Amino acid sequence: MAASSSGSSTLKRTLCTFIRYRSVRCVRQCNASIRTVCTSGSTSQLQPKIQSKGVSSQLRGVVGLEIHAQIHATSKLFACSRVAFCSPPNSSVAFLDASLPGTLPVLNRRCVEAAVITGLALNCTINRKSLFDRKHYFYADMPAGYQITQQRLPIAVNGSLIYSYFGGRKRNQVLSRCVRIKQIQLEQDSGKSLHDDQRSQTLIDLNRAGVGLMELVMEADMSCGDEAAAAVRELQLILQTLGTCQGNMSEGQLRVDANVSVHCPGEPLGVRTEVKNINSARYVARAIDYEIQRQKKVLENGGIIVNETRAFDSKSGTTIPMRDKEGLQDYRFMPEPNLPPLFVYEDEASVPAGVNPTQVVMIDRLKAELPELPGVRRARMVDQYKILPEHSFTLVNEDGLTEYFERVVRNTKAEPRKVIGWVMKELLGNLNQQSLKLAQSPVSPEALADLLNVLESGHISSSAAKVVFQEMWKAPEKAVEQLVKELDLGLVSDREKLLKICQKVVDTHPEQVHVIRAGNKKVLNKLMGAVQTETKGRADPVQVRAILEEMTS
Numbered sequence: 001m002a003a004s005s006s007g008s009s010t011l012k013r014t015l016c017t018f019i020r021y022r023s024v025r026c027v028r029q030c031n032a033s034i035r036t037v038c039t040s041g042s043t044s045q046l047q048p049k050i051q052s053k054g055v056s057s058q059l060r061g062v063v064g065l066e067i068h069a070q071i072h073a074t075s076k077l078f079a080c081s082r083v084a085f086c087s088p089p090n091s092s093v094a095f096l097d098a099s100l101p102g103t104l105p106v107l108n109r110r111c112v113e114a115a116v117i118t119g120l121a122l123n124c125t126i127n128r129k130s131l132f133d134r135k136h137y138f139y140a141d142m143p144a145g146y147q148i149t150q151q152r153l154p155i156a157v158n159g160s161l162i163y164s165y166f167g168g169r170k171r172n173q174v175l176s177r178c179v180r181i182k183q184i185q186l187e188q189d190s191g192k193s194l195h196d197d198q199r200s201q202t203l204i205d206l207n208r209a210g211v212g213l214m215e216l217v218m219e220a221d222m223s224c225g226d227e228a229a230a231a232v233r234e235l236q237l238i239l240q241t242l243g244t245c246q247g248n249m250s251e252g253q254l255r256v257d258a259n260v261s262v263h264c265p266g267e268p269l270g271v272r273t274e275v276k277n278i279n280s281a282r283y284v285a286r287a288i289d290y291e292i293q294r295q296k297k298v299l300e301n302g303g304i305i306v307n308e309t310r311a312f313d314s315k316s317g318t319t320i321p322m323r324d325k326e327g328l329q330d331y332r333f334m335p336e337p338n339l340p341p342l343f344v345y346e347d348e349a350s351v352p353a354g355v356n357p358t359q360v361v362m363i364d365r366l367k368a369e370l371p372e373l374p375g376v377r378r379a380r381m382v383d384q385y386k387i388l389p390e391h392s393f394t395l396v397n398e399d400g401l402t403e404y405f406e407r408v409v410r411n412t413k414a415e416p417r418k419v420i421g422w423v424m425k426e427l428l429g430n431l432n433q434q435s436l437k438l439a440q441s442p443v444s445p446e447a448l449a450d451l452l453n454v455l456e457s458g459h460i461s462s463s464a465a466k467v468v469f470q471e472m473w474k475a476p477e478k479a480v481e482q483l484v485k486e487l488d489l490g491l492v493s494d495r496e497k498l499l500k501i502c503q504k505v506v507d508t509h510p511e512q513v514h515v516i517r518a519g520n521k522k523v524l525n526k527l528m529g530a531v532q533t534e535t536k537g538r539a540d541p542v543q544v545r546a547i548l549e550e551m552t553s
Helices: 008-021 024-034 111-119 225-242 281-300 363-367 372-387 388-398 400-411 416-433 445-456 462-474 482-486 493-508 510-517 521-534 541-551
Strands: 060-070 133-135 146-149 156-167 173-188 192-196 201-205 212-218 254-263 273-278 308-311 320-325
Touching: 060 225, 060 281, 060 388, 111 212, 111 225, 111 363, 133 212, 133 320, 146 173, 156 225, 173 320, 173 388, 201 388, 225 254, 225 281, 225 372, 225 388, 254 281, 273 281, 273 320, 281 308, 281 320, 308 445, 372 388, 372 400, 372 416, 388 400, 400 445, 416 445, 416 462, 445 462, 445 482, 462 482, 493 510, 493 521, 510 521, 521 541
Parallel strands: 273 308
Antiparallel strands: 060 212, 060 254, 133 146, 156 173, 173 212, 192 201, 254 273, 308 320
């Protein structure tokens, strides 16, 4: 039976006693005594041979990722305590989270469904039977001294993630890559250590202890920071689209560990280091690229790469040593005795007799609920609206921008490629300039569609339309037609009036007129610009060009 989160006063007193008993100093001493990996043993893997300086240019980076995604659920993986960011310390802790004697885990069905949905979206094989294990390590913020995870038989295996990024010599080519997903496993999160340097003490917050995680293990199929960062961004988008993880890296909902090594192509892989807990895609790229270059320099100078865990310092842009890498034997994996095997079923027909179908997880139901994934959406946008692939990336990557764009297209006569220009330049330009999110845009999709309809009708010029857009941004309550009238931006199409303005421009630009009559028709654009300046961008460009061609022929 799941541990209850009631009796908060009793729990707080018990927690205080527990944390005093399990002091940080004792835990650190225990860690120091257990972690006995020798430096010589940790570097027993093959080291790339560097004969002389300059040969390191032949070395190539090899990158694999381990990503911990916090499952979007209201309660924790094995207890009923709620999941909430920035709650007061130890305010959301069940007896099980504090590992009090006599408490037993009860699996959260929502977390299982989230892992299965994620596995389906990443082309994984869903194991109909998976197992839970205990992974032992002694940290102050892990009260039980072990973590419940899935080491031997995880819930999903053998998937793939297709991602794209801008590369090539000029970094303007869209390059597609595929990284293999080794496995997806369910596991508990640990608590959080709060270090007070002034008082030389460490306090423990167990709010996060027991929160459900999906650990996604990616094979070492990447070679640089840009590839890894692109894979992380694509995974983040997929998880957000599925609703299985909110993916806010600044809040720790998505944490990345990068395994980095270098080797010469065709030779065995080199010794790897692990860069822990990187909390943004940009830092993923910087940390990996730095670590690749650091390892190259070490080998070129005759050194060896130590199998260690490192941290990324975002201020200096460097990785720094944390500890020697622990081997699997340190974790003393064993089957979790308090949890039976986890079964999921293909469909209702495969559910055993006597089992209530509403109480189990069925793959076919979850598969039917899969939404349109980011990669599929990009391909559809390019095919349906004939936009550039790079524009489809911006539309899909920006939260809500695809829906905004499609609402504009549905309500305007303008071509989608013209709409995308306004969305990219005018809308996003103003949002970025004022550090606003799309949801905060004062110009709605319908309002932008109205503006484009007025522009398509020929009542205003494109330059006047940009002026109107800026006024719409300041006064979103005003209609497009009202702003055009107030600003007197209606298109000047009266031929007599345009003749007078064009004649004035021709008379004041004799040199350009001479060049045009000599055969250089491109200079006519300069005269048209001068006419638009005179009319504040309101002149009908078609009529202006025709008049100027007559006058300069």
